[in-house]
Amino acid sequence: MSDHLEELRERISELDPTIYPLFSIEFGDAVIAVPLDDLLVTMHRLRELGFDRLGMVTAVDRPEFFVLVYRLHSRALSAGLFVKAKVHKEDPVAPSMFEVWPAADWQEREVFDLFGIDFEGHPDLKRIFLPDEFEGHPLRKDYDHPRVIRRPDYI
Amino acid sequence: MALVDRIGTSLERTPGGGIILTSVDALVDWSRGQSLWAMPMGTACCAMEFIAASFSKFDYDRLGTFPRPDPRHCDVMVLAGTITEKMKPAIQRLWDQMPEPKWAIAMGNCTVSGGIFYYDSYSVVRGADEFIPVDVYIAGCPPRPESLIDAVMQLRELVHEESIAPGKRRERNTKLPRSKAEANERMEAMRTPESDGPHAPAKVVNKEFPSDVIADEGGEV
Structure with missing residues (x-):
């Protein structure tokens, strides 16, 4: 497994030396951590390298920032890759990947719905799971709503 | 009427x-x-038991109850599965389209009370009776097809x-x-x-x- 990841690292260093320094292996997975400003350019470059499928977009709520997580797949390199980028909590705006992979459309709507991250350049950014009149973004850690009944502690 | x-x-x-x-x-x-024709309002996993009940092994066609895909043909709405806030207006609309006289069966814990989604949920309706007058409740997660047949028999007593x-x-x-x-x-x-x-x-x-x-x-x- 790790040989495979080293192979991917070498392959990426051959193909694109600018992405290579961002590459790391975390918990047995290939990860590229990108500054938010370079995200769109990097994604375009990764698509040119052969990562032609966007498997998943999700986010993580950290105390100081959000982390956007993208899962990419490549048939040509037969490899998978995570791309991560930090998003500010005060101004949660990220570039939309719709122009790179059209599959990002609904995925980004989901992240917008549940985390409240705005995607600039998205063609139709609106809620996907929850009703349009819903208030708040429920997967944020600080989310609280009068409708939610907290489970009492039995022990 | x-x-x-x-x-x-x-x-x-x-x-x-x-x-x-x-x-x-x-x-x-x-x-x-x-002939209580059923509107299969299957919104979650209870719908599988509903389907099992309507096919040959349990076969509640013999009670005169079988699923119809059109609310205008139906007498009883079987609410099978978790109801979310987003689905609520759609179910309300289908219920309003059913002609009188009509009855409702709440199948499974989610439609009875919210079930396992009662706590810590921001999107689940706690019981179908928040917006539909339910006649028969079936407990279970999910209930067996036999329970559904029993519910139809109980509903018949009501009718x-x-x-x-x-x-x-x-x-x-x-x-x-x-x-x-x-x-x-x-x-x-x-x-x-x-x-x-x-x-x-x-x-x-x-x-x-x-x-x-x-x-x-x-x-x-």
């Missing part, structure tokens, strides 16, 4: 019309109870109490509980020391071997 209403009222006023009224009621209720005269119920000797308190009383009466508590260990009954043989397991048999 208006014509039938007038017949009921005029029969009630006529001396001796009560005999005709009860006979007509018996015929109308019998025929309604024999048999209807009268074409407005505001009148037929007096019938049914086994259904009349109130929540009565239902609780029956639950208490059924309770035994063995069944006390949901996690009480089940009593092991092995009919093939006498108990003394099982006790001597490992030794000579």
Whole structure:
């Protein structure tokens, strides 16, 4: 497994030396951590390298920032890759990947719905799971709503 | 419906019309109870049990109940599955499209009370009776198809109490509980020391071997 990841690292260093320094292996997975400003350019470059499928977009709520997580797949390199980028909590705006992979459309709507991250350049950014009149973004850690009944502690 | 209403009222006023009224009621209720077509409102996993109930192994077609895809054909809405806030207006709309007289069966814990999504949920409706008048509740997560068949039988008892005269119920000797308190009383009466508590260990009954043989397991048999 790790040989495979080293192979991917070498392959990426051959193909694109600018992405290579961002590459790391975390918990047995290939990860590229990108500054938010370079995200769109990097994604375009990764698509040119052969990562032609966007498997998943999700986010993580950290105390100081959000982390956007993208899962990419490549048939040509037969490899998978995570791309991560930090998003500010005060101004949660990220570039939309719709122009790179059209599959990002609904995925980004989901992240917008549940985390409240705005995607600039998205063609139709609106809620996907929850009703349009819903208030708040429920997967944020600080989310609280009068409708939610907290489970009492039995022990 | 208006014509039938007038017949009921005029029969009630006529001396001796009560005999005709009860006979007509018996015929109308019998025929309604024999063909309760179901609107399959399957929003989650309970729908699988609903499908199982309507196919050959359990086959509740024989009760005259089978799923129709159009609310305008249906008499009873079977609410099978978790109802979310987003789905609520759609279900309300389908319910409004069903013609009178209509009934509702809440199938499974989610439609009874919200079930496992009662706590810590921001999007689940806690019970279908928040917006639809439910007639029969079936507990279970999910309930067995037999429970659904039992619910249809109970609903039939309810249907048999209807009268074409407005505001009148037929007096019938049914086994259904009349109130929540009565239902609780029956639950208490059924309770035994063995069944006390949901996690009480089940009593092991092995009919093939006498108990003394099982006790001597490992030794000579």
